[in-house]
Every structure is written in structure tokens, then in C-alpha cells.
Amino acid sequence: MYMDTVVDIQVVTEQPQHLVEASIDRAFAAFRKVEDACSRFSQDSELMIACRRIAAPVPVSSYLFEPLRFALEIAEWTNGVFDPTVGKTMEECGFNRHYLSGEVIESFADASVTYRDIVMDEHNRTLYLKKPMVIDLGAVAKGFAIDLASRELQRFERFVVNAGGDLYAGGSDERRNVWKIGIQHPERAEQNIHIVEITNEAICTSGSYERKSSVTDGVHHIIHPRTKRSPNDWVSCTVIAPFAMMADAFSTAAFLLGEEGSKALIEQAELKGILISSQLQIMKIGEV
Amino acid sequence: MAKMNKKWVVLCSAALGAIYAAEYFATEAQALPHNSERSQLSIPSEASSPINSAAPTLPPVNNVAPSSPAESAPTPSSSKKMYNDGSYIGIGSNRRGSIEVTVTIQHDKITDVEISRFAMHYSDRDVVGLPDEVLQKQSAQVDNVSGATYSVRAFEDAVQEALSQAKNA
Numbered sequence: 001m002y003m004d005t006v007v008d009i010q011v012v013t014e015q016p017q018h019l020v021e022a023s024i025d026r027a028f029a030a031f032r033k034v035e036d037a038c039s040r041f042s043q044d045s046e047l048m049i050a051c052r053r054i055a056a057p058v059p060v061s062s063y064l065f066e067p068l069r070f071a072l073e074i075a076e077w078t079n080g081v082f083d084p085t086v087g088k089t090m091e092e093c094g095f096n097r098h099y100l101s102g103e104v105i106e107s108f109a110d111a112s113v114t115y116r117d118i119v120m121d122e123h124n125r126t127l128y129l130k131k132p133m134v135i136d137l138g139a140v141a142k143g144f145a146i147d148l149a150s151r152e153l154q155r156f157e158r159f160v161v162n163a164g165g166d167l168y169a170g171g172s173d174e175r176r177n178v179w180k181i182g183i184q185h186p187e188r189a190e191q192n193i194h195i196v197e198i199t200n201e202a203i204c205t206s207g208s209y210e211r212k213s214s215v216t217d218g219v220h221h222i223i224h225p226r227t228k229r230s231p232n233d234w235v236s237c238t239v240i241a242p243f244a245m246m247a248d249a250f251s252t253a254a255f256l257l258g259e260e261g262s263k264a265l266i267e268q269a270e271l272k273g274i275l276i277s278s279q280l281q282i283m284k285i286g287e288v
Numbered sequence: 289m290a291k292m293n294k295k296w297v298v299l300c301s302a303a304l305g306a307i308y309a310a311e312y313f314a315t316e317a318q319a320l321p322h323n324s325e326r327s328q329l330s331i332p333s334e335a336s337s338p339i340n341s342a343a344p345t346l347p348p349v350n351n352v353a354p355s356s357p358a359e360s361a362p363t364p365s366s367s368k369k370m371y372n373d374g375s376y377i378g379i380g381s382n383r384r385g386s387i388e389v390t391v392t393i394q395h396d397k398i399t400d401v402e403i404s405r406f407a408m409h410y411s412d413r414d415v416v417g418l419p420d421e422v423l424q425k426q427s428a429q430v431d432n433v434s435g436a437t438y439s440v441r442a443f444e445d446a447v448q449e450a451l452s453q454a455k456n457a
Contacts, residue, residue, distance in 0.1 A: 066303035073299060122411045147304055243300035270293035 002031040003039070003142050004099035005164030009149065012158035012171070020156070027149035027161065034148065037063035038141035040087050040134060041098040041105055050127050051107070051135060057126035065125055067140040067245065068118070074140075074249045075115035078265070082253040083225035085113045087134030090223055094215035107134045114225070138221070142166055143204060143248025150202075150244070161244075168244045170200035186235040186276060193236075194274055196288050202244035206251040207236040222255050232278055233258040240272040240288065247271075294419055298403050302412030309385050309407045370396050371454040377404065378450030380442035384409040387442045389419075391450035398426050401447065410439040418443050 001007070009027055011020050037060075039045040047068075050058045060068075071084040088109035090096075096105050110117075110131035117130040146161050150168040153159040158171040160179065169179035177199045182192030186209045196203065208230060211221035219230045237254040241247035250271060254262035259277075263285060266273040272286035375392045388405035391398060401419035406412050414436035421430045428447035430440065 062303075062306040066306050070299055070303055073296075122413065144303065147300065148307060151304055151308075242297055243304075245300050245303065246296050269296055 001099070002028075003035050003145070003163065005142065007031055007149075007164075008160075008162040009153070010158075010160045010162075011153060011156050013156040015156060023152050023156070027152040030148035030152065031145045031163070033063050034067070034141050034145035037061055038067060038137045038144075039098075040090075040136050040138070041096075041103075042101075043105065047135060047137065048105075048107075051129065051133060054129050054132050057121060057124065057128045059125060060127050062125070065120070065127070067137050067144040068127070068135065069120055070144070070245055070249065071137060071140045072115055072118060072120065074253055078253050078257065078261075080114055080116075080225065081256050081261070082139070082249070083115045084135050084137060084139075085109075085115050085117065085133045086223055086225040087136035088113070089225065089228050090136055090138075090221070091134060092215070093219050093223060093228075095211075095221060107132075109133045139206075139252035140245050140249050143202070143243070143245035146202065146244035146248075166202075166204040166244060166248060168202040169198055183236070183238050183274060186280065193276060193280075194282060194288075196238075196240065196272075196274070198240055201240050201242060202247040203238060203240045204244060204247035204251045205236055205238040206255040208232070208255075209235060222252055224256055231256055231258050234262070234275050235278050235280070236274075236276040237262065238274040239266060240286075241269075294402065295416055298406065298412055298416050298419075301403060302406040305385070305405065305407040305412075309409050369456050371451070372456050374454065375400075376450040376453045378446040378448065378453070380445030380447075380449065382438055382442050384438060385442075387415065387439065387446050389443065389446040389450055391422075391447055391454070393451075393454050398423060398451075403443075408439050408442065410436065414439045415443050422447055 007028065009024050011024065013020060037046040040047060042048060046060060046064045050060055068084065074082050075084060088107060091105065091107060110133060113131050113133040117133060119128040121128065142163050143166065146163055146166060146168050149161045150170060153161065154172065156171055158177060160167055160169045165184065169181065171177050178197045179199065181196055181198055181203055183194045183196065183205060185191040185193040186207060206222055208220045208222065223230055234255055237251045239247045239251040239254060241250060250266060250269060254265055254273060254275065257265055262275060263283065266285045272288045274288055275283045371393045373394050375390050377388060377390050379386055379388045385408035387403060387408060390402045390404045392400035401422045403415060403419060418430050418440065422428065428444050428451060430444060
């Protein structure tokens, strides 16, 4: 288990087993490295250590730098509707417990913090926080880990890296390389509401039907940074993209943007999406 | 709008590239096996032939089979084409990493340029806008951004390499 999710890797190949095993080991190691860098739930992750140093440039590894930078790009693009500095709000809503140790984390953060209080220095690979904050990379880190893991497996004919339903399916065998992926029904967990075919693509779903807040009614793990509530236009937003980090971030951003904005967001990025409203109506974007 | 997609793709592949570049330079000898393998092999074998799947899937048309004869009709039949249609991979590299691009050509026109792999020790910001510039200028030569000479040159080399593979002999 990594990042509070079961990670499942499948490889179909005629290549020798030792090669497969070595690659799968490296793929799992990628998850470990991203988690060690990006977890909001351990005091000693690279992220949380960096978050405790205010108003000073902190050198960070690429495992933290890259997903954070991507999150900031999405924040910029959505005008802060998607905002990784939402971490403290998430803690307050009860998303504060490490999934393995059970330890509860309580951090200090400035109430007015936004993504603009994070400054990243590309050349020195440093992070500079203007105010105390808790950064949540929940919408990018898992996708990034899936991408890194997938990269380790690219030589094989067919493979899937599945982290709790967010996955990349691909491989080098182009003819036989279509994967049928079911999208879970928001209300009936054992059913698929839709099935899509993907190849060398990632698919990620953000849904309100899982990970509900234990503290605040009507709040789940996707929280709007300004209203501190969970939007309810959608019960599930699925995005298909060439990279899992992209699918991950855009599915979360789409969820936050609500009905009008999410369609525009996915269309502008030329991605495919399946959005399901609270009345269980399906809106498809692109050819899916 | 098309530009947006490219931006996110470049950002993602650059993010992955940063991890691999870092690991490559940390343990120079034990570089990523399929990465190095690829850059050596792709020039004679893999890259010299157009990627088969790319050509038929390119036009987002619903009817797959009947579209190809219809499409070939408007091609100028008399003059000899400079390039063969298809997608071609080119790689440009220097001491600080490599850039892989996929260039798509249709009817002697560069219709798409994608940075399919970015494993440079430089910022990807230097090259994010370059694919669009190639599309506009229809040339591998892009304006040099000061301070970004090396990554821009590697990018140009990669595009040039892809174009030379596309050349109609």
C-alpha cells in the first residue's frame, strides 16, 4: 500500500521474468519515493520539513519540486480554484491521519494563504514559502507516481499501473493494446456507469462518494480553497490524458470548477472526460 | 487552444525527465537502461520508419477505413513530394541531457510537433513554446532565446533529425 491506496501493477510480456520483476520493483520504488517526498501526513516527509521553514529558500528534490510545480501551474490556470495550499483546511476537516501509523497531524498555517505564497526557483531548485502553510499534493503526487512507475514498464508489451482506480494503461504492443476501463457507479459500488477504451493513456476519477469528512457534514476530500466546502455539481469527474499527473490534476480541478467551468477546462486542454452530475446524468467530453 | 495541450504535455514529460536526468547524472554509469538503449537504437531502426499507428489515427474522423482514399485525392499528384507523410522521431542531445521530438508531416507540411521526451538538466520553460514556433515557421530553426542556447539547439537538432528521416529520397 502506498499513499493510502492499494497499488496494483500488471505486466503482460514474453520478456524474461527477472527483467519484469526488476522493473516492477523499480515501479513500486517510484511510489515510495514520491510518497516520502510529498506526503502531508508524515512530519518527516520532504514536503512537511519544507513547510516548516518560512521565508527561506529550501532546496528540494525533484520528487517534490516537479509535482508541486505542476500543481502551481494548474492553480494559476484555474485562478486558484485549484490550490495546493488547501492542506490546512483539509486537516481541519479531518483529513489529518496517517493511514499506516494512525498518527494525527496538526500544523500551523496562515488563514490567508494561497498558492501565490509559494515561490519556486527553477534554477536553484528551491522552494520559498512566504507564510506558514500546509501544502496538499493529493491531486498530483499519485498521478506523478503512476507516471514514473509506468515509465519503468514502457518496454513491455502490455501493462497497467493502478493506484486505487487512477491508472495508466499502456505498452509497446500497439495492435493489441486497447484496455477497457470501467468507471465506477457513484452509488452502486459494484457497477460500472460507463466503460471507456484507452491505450497508452491515463484515466483518473475524482468522486465525492468516497473519503467523506468525519468532521464537517457534506464535505469530502475535494475542498474548495475559498468556500472551504465541497462542491456538489458533480459526483464524479473522470479525465483521460496522456499522463496520469495531468488526468489526476484535471479531474480534481474539474470537480472544483463546477458545471460550466469544468467542461471548458477539459476542452481547452484537449482532453477527454466523463462527468457525472448529482442526478447521475453523464456528460461526455471528447470521443469517449 | 491547441497550445494548451502541448503545454501540459511538456510540463508532464519534463517532470518525468527531471527525475531521470537527476538519476542519470547521479549514477552516470548505470543510466536508465531503456532510455539509453532507445537513443542509440532509434536512429537506424525505430525512428527511421514512420510510426505506423500515428498516421491512421491522426485525423479525428469517425469513419476510419473509407477516409484514406478520399484524403489522398487533394494531394498534388504531379510535383514530387519533399517529405513522406507520417510521424517521425528525432533526438537532440548534449552533455546535459536529451530532447526527443515527434514531428508529424502531411502533404509536405509540418502539422504537429510534440516534445515526446524531455530529459535535460535545463528548465523546460526554454522550450515550451518552440513546437508552436516550428509549426508557424515550418522550419527547425527557431529564434534563439538568450540564455537557453543549449536546450534550444538540442531541440532544433531533434526536429532536424526527424525531418531528415521524413525526406522523400
